[in-house]
Amino acid sequence: MKRTILALSALLLGAGSAAHAETLFYGSRSGMLVTVVKKLNLGTTHARIVTKHTRENATAFCREYILKVTPKCIADTLNTQLLPEISANCETGKFTTLGGQNYQFIGPNPQYDPTGDSTEYRMVEMGNxxxxxxxxxxxxxxxxxxxxxxxxxRAQ
Structure with missing residues (x-):
């Protein structure tokens, strides 16, 4: 009996975790998400977040953006070329995205106007x-x- 209760508890806890898994956007379209697997050294010179592009992520994209969930849509979405992790040096602001782009976070934008066209923070793509x-x-x-x-x- 005790073993059954422990097994059921583990199953329910696992289901709750999967249902509430943390995600990150890899693109600007609805449903372009990956699941966060591990966070390491956040806020440091060696910050990393490991992600996984899951079947559930792909299904969400097909449902929310494509508006049709099909095996082909899911397979095509899972074939999206993404890095398995993002990383940053939070002191210098240099970081790499899931798409492999390299940026530098500069800081707050002194010309920021929440009612205007300016951005709250300044970021540049490396080499630009x-x-x-x-x-x-x-x-x-x-x-x-x-x-x-x-x-x-650095950015709140």
Whole structure:
């Protein structure tokens, strides 16, 4: 009896964890998510978050963005080329996204106007001096979300 209760408890705890798994966006479209597997050294010079692109993530994308869940959609979505982890040096602000882009978080934007077109923070893609403009095409929101997950004290 005791063994049955322990097994049932473990099963329920596991189901609850999977149902409430933490996710990160890898793209700007609805459902473009990966599941967080492990967080290491957040807020440090060696911050890392390990992720997994799960079948559940792919199904959510097909349901929420494509609006049709099919085996082909799920398979195509799971074939999206993503890195298995993101990393950052929170002191320098340099970080790598799930898509393999390298950025540097500069800090708060002194020209930020919440009612205007400016971004709250300044970020640049490495090798480019122009800050990201905040549009979904620039990848600003996705990159900022990943940086915030890695370095929560730098961008709140």
């Amino acid at each position: 001096s122009e800050p990201l403009d905040g549009s979904s095409a620039s990848g600003y929101d996705v990159a900022l979300g990943q940086f915030k997950a890695l370095c929560p004290n």
